[in-house]
Amino acid sequence: MAEINSSVEGIRTALAEALGRLRKANAEYFEMLEKGLAASPLPIANQAKEFSSFMQRNVTATFDLGDKLIQAKDMQDALKLQADFFQDQMRALTDQARTVGESAMKAAGGLFTPKS
Template identity: 65%
Template sequence: MADINPSADSVRAMLSEANGRIRKAMVEYFELLEKGASQLPASDQVKQFCSQVQRNVTATFDLGDRLIQAKDAQDAFKIQSEFYQDQMRALTEQARSMGESAMKAATSAFTPKS
C-alpha cells in the first residue's frame, strides 16, 4: 500500500527522479529542434534562439533541483531570488545578442551585392 505520509526525503527523491526524466526529454526535444532548424534559411539565427531557449529551460530545471534540496522556506526564497537575478542578467545579454544578430542580418540584406 502507498505511504500516505511520505517522508521529505522520499518526496525529494520522487521529485528529483521526475525532474531527471523531464530534463532528458527536453534534451531530446532540443536535439530534434536543432536538426529541423538547420534546414531553415536563417538557420544561424534560429540556432542562436534555440540555444538561448535551451539555456533558459536548463536554468529552470536547475532551479527545480535546487528547490527540491531547500532546507526551509527562507532557503527556497533565497534560491528563487538568485534565480530571478541570474535570469534578468541572461535576458539582458540575450536581448543584446539577438539585437546585434538582427542588425547584422538587416545590414547584409540591404548591402548591394557586386
C-alpha cells in the same frame, strides 16, 4: 518525527526522479530540434539555432533551480534561491537580447548593401 522526515525524503526523491525524467525528455526534444534546424535550407536557420540555444540554456537553468529547491532546507532558503535565479535570468535575458539585436542589425545591414 522520524515518520515525517522519511516522508519528506520520499517526496524529495520522487520530485528528483520526475525532474530527471523531464530533463531527459527536454534533452531529446532539443536534440530533435537541432537536427531539424541543421537540415533546414531556410536562410534564418542560423538565427533559429541561436534562439534554440538560448531556450535550452534557460530551460536548463530552470531545471537547476528545481534541483536546488528540492533540497531547500526551509522557506527562507527557497526564497533566496528564487531571488538569485531571477537575477541570473534577468542578466541572461539582457545578454540574449543584446546578441539577438546585434544579429538582427547584421542581417538588416546585409539587406541594404549595394550589390555590384
